[in-house]
Amino acid sequence: MYGNAYIDPNAKLPSILEGEDPVKLAEFEARIARGEKIEPQDWMPKEYRRQLVRMIEQHAHSEIIGALPEGTWITRAPGFRRKLALIAKVQDEVGHGQLLYSAAETLGKSREDMINDLISGKSKYSNVFNYPAKTWADSAVIAWLIDAGAIVNQLANSKGSYGPYCRALDRICAEEAFHLKYGHDNVVFLATGTDVQRAMVQDALTRWWPPIMHFFGPSDRSSKHTEILMRWKVKMASNDDMRQQFLNMYVPKIWDLGLVLPDPNLKKNNETGLWEYTEPDWDEFKRVINGDGPCNAERLAVRRTAEENGRWVVNALRKPDEKYVTPLA
Amino acid sequence: MNLTDNQVAALKDLLYKMADDQLILGHRNSEWTGLGPILEEDIAFSSMAQDKIGQAYQLYSILNELGESEPDTIAFTRNANQFHCCDYVCHPIGQYDFSLVRHFFFDNAELIKFNTLASSAFDPLAMLARKFKGEIKYHTMHANTWIKQLAQGNEESKTRIQNSINEGFNLALGIFEQGTFEKELVDSKFYIGEEAVMNEWYATVKEIIESVGLTIPALDLSNAVNGGRKGQHSSHLQPMLTEMTEVYAIDPSADW
Structure with a gap:
């Protein structure tokens, strides 16, 4: 489950095209414009590789960190049906992580390096997972709406230019579609259930709405960086466009269930066809993405402990003379 | 098939033992x-968990047909002393070597159990066993x-596996604790009995363990950690059940 690669608008960007061979660059861009996929052995600009590694890696981290808030509800899921479905769902997410680390490895960075960068705090992951899943209903809201948001993003990115990432995303989207059904079914049962169930799901939705609005990231339409990444089909839609698409698909479904969203300004403008909403608190978003959210420390600590506890297994399997990742181009 | 009261009681006892083991x-x-x-092991354990919990559900469904409550009620409303699982499965996951050795000991026993149950005289169980053994083969x-x-692998991994074998062995013997209906189950040809399963199990795991230069303790039933089949559990089970039933x-x- 993943929103979007976060590009800090204030970060000093390297000169994206500096030092690139203009002839190769023109060929590369022409291939992308024709809708061809770029494969690991093909020539690519340094910034293309750098951005893709960063993006696929963040996506992979989001999958395995995302397994934690929902994973805590596996042992408490009410009844066989939910218990089995939730284990399968979280297992899928970990599987997506595995698939994506492999896709990123084709660009020359090993899984081990990526995981080290995750647990040292150097790499980011989707901000939503820094919020707690306090009740069973939180796990339902996550499975429905966070996965729904992820599908909007991943479907767009599956039409991107890097072959291994697109193929991974095709498979991921197929599985996420089941998660969405599971999440929706779960929310429907709570929203149409007893007073206690209904209050539980309303409370979860109210708490999760701000992180959901943050999910696609701040407005980035006007960034020069975005423009080049969109031309290279690394980024396929602006954050605002994806947020609009999500609101258009899911707000009516939420309202249909009689649930209330905590934004009095949320409405569709029929003239523009766009949703109007209260701008989310982007200062909070930045604070959380930079490490100061309610669960950042806990999530990384759990991951770090898992890595430390499992280190002996990895060491026992390792053949010292074997080289695991070769940068291919 | 017309079952006597005693046969029904014997089958329920067997089904509860197996289903509770699978669920826990x-x-x-x-x-x-x-x-x-x-990540690959994370995924593998999730996958096996689904198989086991799914198998528990189907075994509870047979119990339901024999007059017990619905599977959800059976699984999510009993207290520890009403569970008939062995103590081994109740223990926390611990380090990976503990969980792996438990999985090795338990699933090898289970494969033998379900292989023999595939020809049980109790058809509903025989049919399930034929399905389960295909899944457990992969486990x-x-x-x-x-x-x-x-x-x-290396010295550390070898030592860890050996220690977990030593630590888990007497717990594993508790898998084969006999119930009060052992004779009825064997006489009715519902089940070949715990002793026969255990003997085959010991030969199987011994061969694997010794083939890689590790050792297995001698088979001495006086050390077996029993009690689970009678609802007498160590302190691990109730907290797990309290967590499992929290939402339900x-x-x-x-x-x-």
């Missing part, structure tokens, strides 16, 4: 989801591969 071990295995030593393949791999208990009559 499946639950424990699911605790690895998101925390495995490598033992997984366990045996990893035991061999880590026993031949909010309103057991609600549809979740």
Whole structure:
């Protein structure tokens, strides 16, 4: 489950095209414009590789960190049906992580390096997972709406230019579609259930709405960086466009269930066809993405402990003379 | 098939033992989801957890047909002393070597159990056993591969696996604790009995363990950690059940 690669608008960007061979660059861009996929052995600009590694890696981290808030509800899921479905769902997410680390490895960075960068705090992951899943209903809201948001993003990115990432995303989207059904079914049962169930799901939705609005990231339409990444089909839609698409698909479904969203300004403008909403608190978003959210420390600590506890297994399997990742181009 | 009261009681006893083992071990295995030593093992343990919990559901469904409550009620409303699982499956996951060795010991026993149950005189169980043994075959393949791999990895992994074998062996013997209806089950040809399963199990795991230079303790039933089959459990089970039923208990009559 993943929103979007976060590009800090204030970060000093390297000169994206500096030092690139203009002839190769023109060929590369022409291939992308024709809708061809770029494969690991093909020539690519340094910034293309750098951005893709960063993006696929963040996506992979989001999958395995995302397994934690929902994973805590596996042992408490009410009844066989939910218990089995939730284990399968979280297992899928970990599987997506595995698939994506492999896709990123084709660009020359090993899984081990990526995981080290995750647990040292150097790499980011989707901000939503820094919020707690306090009740069973939180796990339902996550499975429905966070996965729904992820599908909007991943479907767009599956039409991107890097072959291994697109193929991974095709498979991921197929599985996420089941998660969405599971999440929706779960929310429907709570929203149409007893007073206690209904209050539980309303409370979860109210708490999760701000992180959901943050999910696609701040407005980035006007960034020069975005423009080049969109031309290279690394980024396929602006954050605002994806947020609009999500609101258009899911707000009516939420309202249909009689649930209330905590934004009095949320409405569709029929003239523009766009949703109007209260701008989310982007200062909070930045604070959380930079490490100061309610669960950042806990999530990384759990991951770090898992890595430390499992280190002996990895060491026992390792053949010292074997080289695991070769940068291919 | 017309069953006598005694046969029904014997079958219920057998089904509860097996279903409770599956549910509790499946639950424990699911605790690895998101925390495995490598992603592939995380995924494998989740997958086996689903098989086990799914098998528990189907065994509880046979119990339901024999007059017991619905599977959800059976699984989510009993206290520890009403469970008939062995003590081994109740233990927390611990480090990966403990969980792996438990998976190795337990699933090898289970494969033998379900292989023989495939020809049980009680048809509903025989039919399930034929389905389950196909699933469990992959679990033992997984366990045996990893035991061999880590026993031949490096000094640390070899020591850890040996220690977990030593630590788990008497607990594993508790899998074969006989119930009060053992004779009835054997006489009715419902089940070949715990002793026969255990003997085959010991030969199987001994061969694998010794093939990679590790040792297995001698078979001495006086050391077996028993009691689980009679509802006498160590302190591990009740906290696990309290967690498992936390949401269900909010309103057991609600549809979740």
